[in-house]
Amino acid sequence: xxxxxxxxxxxxxxxxxxxxxxxxxxxxxxxxxxxxxxxxxxxxxxxxxxxxxxxxxxxxxxxxxxxxxxxxxxxxxxxxxxxxxxxxxxxxxxxxxxxxxxxxxxxxxxxxxxxxxxxxxxxxxxxxxxxxxxxxxxxxxxxxxxxxxxxxxxxxxxxxxxxxxxxxxxxxxxxxxxxxxxxxxxxxxxxxxxxxxxxxxxxxxxxxxxxxxxxxxxxxxxxxxxxx
Amino acid sequence: xxxxxxxxxxxxxxxxxxxxxxxxxxxxxxxxxxxxxxxxxxxxxxxxxxxxxxxxxxxxxxxxxxxxxxxxxxxxxxxxxxxxxxxxxxxxxxxxxxxxxxxxxxxxxxxxxxxxxxxxxxxxxxxxxxxxxxxxxxxxxxxxxxxxxxxxxxxxxxxxxxxxxxxxxxxxxxxxxxxxxxxxxxxxxxxxxxxxxxxxxxxxxxxxxxxxxxxxxxxxxxxxxxxx
Numbered sequence: 295x296x297x298x299x300x301x302x303x304x305x306x307x308x309x310x311x312x313x314x315x316x317x318x319x320x321x322x323x324x325x326x327x328x329x330x331x332x333x334x335x336x337x338x339x340x341x342x343x344x345x346x347x348x349x350x351x352x353x354x355x356x357x358x359x360x361x362x363x364x365x366x367x368x369x370x371x372x373x374x375x376x377x378x379x380x381x382x383x384x385x386x387x388x389x390x391x392x393x394x395x396x397x398x399x400x401x402x403x404x405x406x407x408x409x410x411x412x413x414x415x416x417x418x419x420x421x422x423x424x425x426x427x428x429x430x431x432x433x434x435x436x437x438x439x440x441x442x443x444x445x446x447x448x449x450x451x452x453x454x455x456x457x458x459x460x461x462x463x464x465x466x467x468x469x470x471x472x473x474x475x476x477x478x479x480x481x482x483x484x485x486x487x488x489x490x491x492x493x494x495x496x497x498x499x500x501x502x503x504x505x506x507x508x509x510x511x512x513x514x515x516x517x518x519x520x521x522x
Numbered sequence: 523x524x525x526x527x528x529x530x531x532x533x534x535x536x537x538x539x540x541x542x543x544x545x546x547x548x549x550x551x552x553x554x555x556x557x558x559x560x561x562x563x564x565x566x567x568x569x570x571x572x573x574x575x576x577x578x579x580x581x582x583x584x585x586x587x588x589x590x591x592x593x594x595x596x597x598x599x600x601x602x603x604x605x606x607x608x609x610x611x612x613x614x615x616x617x618x619x620x621x622x623x624x625x626x627x628x629x630x631x632x633x634x635x636x637x638x639x640x641x642x643x644x645x646x647x648x649x650x651x652x653x654x655x656x657x658x659x660x661x662x663x664x665x666x667x668x669x670x671x672x673x674x675x676x677x678x679x680x681x682x683x684x685x686x687x688x689x690x691x692x693x694x695x696x697x698x699x700x701x702x703x704x705x706x707x708x709x710x711x712x713x714x715x716x717x718x719x720x721x722x723x724x725x726x727x728x729x730x731x732x733x734x735x736x737x738x739x740x741x742x743x744x745x746x747x748x749x750x
Binding site for chain 2: 326328329330331332333334335336363400402403404407412413414416418419420421422423424425426427449450451452475476
């Protein structure tokens with residue numbers, strides 16, 4: 295009830311009026327060769343819902359989006375990218391013009407060490423694929439010289455809150471949104487979500503709801519923490 | 523012109539009336555853990571276009587489809603699957619009720635040797651992923667006891683015709699459709715295609731056209747080879 299009122303207030307007052315919000319969304323795709331890639335089940339729905347909520351709260355909003363099948367929300371600029379390195383580059387370019395950065399994309403942790411220029415032919419029964427770590431986009435943003443309010447996401451399948459708080463501290467984030475993707479009804483590719491928003495000295499659980507309602511709740515929490 | 527006339531004849535006469543056609547379409551996804559997978563850029567458009575053309579020629583048509591964003595064509599049953607092993611199982615189940623099998627799906631050649639039940643945590647800078655070979659669906663169908671007219675696809679980036687003819691012979695197929703996916707204007711995820719149809723003692727190049735026109739041309743060639 296308090297949350298709902300706070301959320302309503304945010305949108306009545308245009309709580310993010312004059313703020314510039316950059317949101318990453320969707321999966322990244324890491325090429326193995328011209329036709330194959332490694333990716334994940336992120337649909338981009340949560341990131342796009344956050345973009346809609348940010349725009350509704352008055353923010354100038356940009357989504358840096360991996361490959362998804364979603365229309366661009368109204369009043370939101372969409373910058374399409376493919377790989378984690380593409381996404382980092384787009385974020386770095388956007389950063390000087392950004393007050394709030396929300397890293398909602400499910401960025402691939404690893405990419406193939408070598409990208410083949412020709413389609414790899416079927417060969418032996420077993421092969422070993424060398425993978426190297428991708429850049430950590432949200433940590434890079436949090437550590438940059440630009441004073442940006444940085445929000446991460448932690449999609450986990452176990453010990454969700456514990457992992458999320460560790461990530462908040464380790465990466466120097468201002469806020470993190472934790473959700474349990476082992477629950478089929480929420481998270482990746484579903485219509486609903488149920489998250490806990492954590493910051494240095496507090497946390498709040500947002501009840502299960504449609505992704506646009508959850509997004510509005512997260513945007514409200516960001517506005518509250520920005521100007522306590 | 524001759525091709526166009528042959529194609530038109532096929533559809534006027536319901537050339538596949540009474541035939542049961544099973545078509546695989548789209549990519550497969552091979553899980554690494556609950557959220558990550560290996561896949562490829564197949565959109566499923568060619569397979570779905572073939573299903574429409576087969577249904578238009580009078581065939582009872584089933585598509586066994588990997589994850590795509592396409593509506594089910596009219597008068598076509600769609601069986602959704604995810605991995606190559608799922609797809610093989612669905613094909614084996616469909617085979618006793620099948621006269622013509624068209625393997626249009628871009629089946630992953632390899633899958634992760636181990637599927638983790640929990641999301642893999644980011645760890646060392648470099649990791650090695652063990653991959654094992656997936657079943658060869660079209661070869662399994664061609665080698666089965668059911669007398670099915672079997673059509674394969676060869677999506678290649680180099681020496682396309684040469685590879686395709688090798689595949690036709692090695693896998694014991696009745697026909698193979700070769701296309702050059704290194705050309706960005708055709709093949710994976712594009713609206714057009716340009717293919718060469720090969721069989722034991724002949725081949726025919728179908729000119730670049732929309733995927734539904736190319737699909738009709740392929741279905742016409744199948745009908746011609748079935749009943750010469």
